[in-house]
Structure formats: structure tokens, C-alpha cells
Amino acid sequence: MSDQMLNPAPQFLTVGEGEAAREVALIVRPAQPGNDAPALVWLSGYRSDMSGTKAVELDGLAAELGVACIRFDYSGHGLSGGSFHDGTISRWLEEALAVIRHVAPERIILVGSSMGGWIALRLAQELARQGGPKLAGMVLIAPAPDFTSELIEPNLKAKERKSLAERGYFEERSQYSPEPNVYTKALIEDGRKNRVLDGMIETGCPVHILQGMKDPDVPHAHAMKLLEHLPADDVVLTFIRDGDHRLSRPGDIALLLSAVKGIIRSSTNMQMPI
Numbered sequence: 001m002s003d004q005m006l007n008p009a010p011q012f013l014t015v016g017e018g019e020a021a022r023e024v025a026l027i028v029r030p031a032q033p034g035n036d037a038p039a040l041v042w043l044s045g046y047r048s049d050m051s052g053t054k055a056v057e058l059d060g061l062a063a064e065l066g067v068a069c070i071r072f073d074y075s076g077h078g079l080s081g082g083s084f085h086d087g088t089i090s091r092w093l094e095e096a097l098a099v100i101r102h103v104a105p106e107r108i109i110l111v112g113s114s115m116g117g118w119i120a121l122r123l124a125q126e127l128a129r130q131g132g133p134k135l136a137g138m139v140l141i142a143p144a145p146d147f148t149s150e151l152i153e154p155n156l157k158a159k160e161r162k163s164l165a166e167r168g169y170f171e172e173r174s175q176y177s178p179e180p181n182v183y184t185k186a187l188i189e190d191g192r193k194n195r196v197l198d199g200m201i202e203t204g205c206p207v208h209i210l211q212g213m214k215d216p217d218v219p220h221a222h223a224m225k226l227l228e229h230l231p232a233d234d235v236v237l238t239f240i241r242d243g244d245h246r247l248s249r250p251g252d253i254a255l256l257l258s259a260v261k262g263i264i265r266s267s268t269n270m271q272m273p274i
Contacts, residue, residue: 049078117143212243
């Protein structure tokens with residue numbers, strides 16, 4: 001197997017025009033010849049990137065099974081250009097669509113973590129509206145759809161509202177990084193335009209949700225709420241009793257890979273290794 005197949009090199013795709021143009025980094029693992037399983041598409045969470053544990057493990061599964069895998073970094077994240085402060089759901093959704101259209105697989109399985117779960121649900125809506133690859137399935141890890149309006153806005157403190165009004169953003173301490181989380185007024189306002197929990201969400205494909213019950217960032221009740229908005233689809237919700245938000249422990253990763261294999265199996269005649 002060539003080095004390119006073992007460790008594909010990052011590519012860069014220009015998304016947007018004029019002052020809005022930014023270079024988005026992506027890593028594409030091609031499928032082995034003759035493998036017609038759907039391509040796996042990784043969608044990271046807020047301030048996460050394609051080199052995180054779950055993304056790398058997903059790519060490893062793709063290599064093992066010979067299926068294609070597409071990973072990328074949102075602008076302002078990882079290897080991509082652009083400012084994090086300019087980031088909004090619409091902007092990152094535009095980048096996800098651009099990457100998928102650039103690689104142009106026939107069928108895809110979206111694997112979204114936290115905010116990536118929101119992007120996945122919006123992608124399903126946009127692909128249904130605009131056309132594009134057929135969505136064969138979706139695996140959502142601690143999904144955070146509408147987190148700006150559902151989880152952040154209702155809990156804003158007076159000083160955070162003041163900071164948003166005066167500075168256009170506020171900061172909060174991060175459990176996962178020495179750098180604080182930054183939430184901008186633009187992100188919050190744009191989040192309202194991208195709400196998915198205000199009606200039925202028709203993905204047209206099987207959905208498997210993995211949710212930790214000790215998640216301090218996205219309460220497991222949020223996963224239950226999402227379930228209510230997915231009535232027409234084949235949906236499995238797996239609660240992990242002692243699971244946190246990241247779900248990156250070996251047992252959590254095993255559940256993730258098993259969920260992805262299950263959706264590959266249901267969308268193809270491919271035999272899965274146990």
C-alpha cells in the first residue's frame with residue numbers, strides 16, 4: 001500500500017470569495033478499488049479538529065475496511081485559515097458543503113461530534129434541498145444542535161450579556177484547553193437562523209446517537225429532545241451511563257466504531273469484521 005493510502009496528505013480548498021475567502025484544510029482517504037461503501041465524513045465539534053482522537057480512530061476504521069474517509073478543519077480551526085472569531089454555523093456549514101462537493105463521493109455517512117452533530121443535521125437539510133451525494137446514514141456523538149439558543153442563551157449571566165453588547169463576544173473557561181472558549185454575538189445570532197429543533201427533521205437515513213449521561217456540556221435530555229424531532233427516521237439512541245462529553249475512552253471509541261460499522265453494513269453488502 002502506498003504512503004498516500006496509509007497517510008494521506010492534507011489538501012487545501014478555497015471557500016468563499018473576496019474578503020470572505022479562506023483556505024480549508026482537508027484530508028481525503030480514497031476507497032480501495034472496487035469498494036462501493038459510502039464515504040465517511042467527519043464533522044468536528046466547536047474548537048476541535050480533524051486530528052482529534054475520534055477523527056483519527058474513524059480514519060483508522062476506514063483504512064481497515066478500505067472505505068473512503070473525508071476529514072477537514074473548519075476555518076479558524078486546526079490547519080485551516082481564517083479567523084475563529086469569524087466562525088458561525090452558516091460559515092462552517094458552507095465549508096462542509098464545499099468539501100463534500102469537491103470530493104464528490106456518491107454516498108456518504110456523516111459522523112458528527114457535538115457541534116458537528118448540528119452541522120450534520122443542517123447538511124442533511126441542505127443536501128436534500130440542493131442535491132448532492134446520497135446520505136446513507138448518520139452517527140452523532142453527544143450532538144449539540146441549536147446549542148447557542150438552547151444551551152448558551154438561556155444561561156447567560158449579566159456580565160456575559162454586557163460583554164456581548166459591548167465587545168461582541170464573551171469568554172468562558174474551558175475544561176479542555178488553557179485557552180478560554182469564545183462565543184461571539186455573530187455566532188449566537190447566526191445560530192438562530194440555523195435552528196433545527198423547531199420542526200421535524202427528515203434525514204431520510206438511519207441515525208445512531210451516542211450520548212453520555214454524565215456530559216457536563218450537553219445534557220442527555222438534549223439528546224432526548226433531538227429524538228422527538230426525528231420521528232420519521234430509523235433512529236437508535238445509546239446512552240453511556242458514565243460517559244462524559246468527549247466520549248474518547250477506549251470503550252466509547254469501540255461503541256462509535258461499532259455504530260459506524262452498523263450503518264455501513266445496512267447500506268451495503270459488505271461483510272464487517274467483528
